[in-house]
Amino acid sequence: MRSPRGSASAQPAERSCAQDACVVELPATVLELAVDRTSGSAKIAERAAHALAELAPDDAREAALVLARAHPSRAPLLRLASLVLDGPSLGAREFVEEMLGFDSASARVVAEVLPAGTIVTISFSSTAMEALRARRPKMVL
16 A cells, blocks of 8 residues: 555556566556546646656656646646656645645736636636636636
8 A cells, every 4th residue: 555645655557677677667647637638737746746746856857857748838737747747745745835836826916917807718727716616707708
């Protein structure tokens, strides 16, 4: 059983090796997040941080790189990868705390400048949804 929060006794991911090369078999959660094209960046990054915190340090680094390559335009995942590469378990926990604060602060700032009438959005991000709930415009399309 894996220890919580990516502590020193975290279990390694499955590895298969042949001729000095190893392939890490990443957890299903990491693979699902790598192909997720519908969730918002913040939600993917938050779920990824929790998953990475459960991995052994080397596996967390490998998984962070996979996620960053899968979502190169999603800044939260790039930030998470950067923190995890510096210090896997601490980086993932630090990221979750940082992310929760940024999301709420961003939503409050955006809510203050949104119009009260009709708002058209193509975003379903958690930050956008929180800002819309805070502003309560007459209509959202």
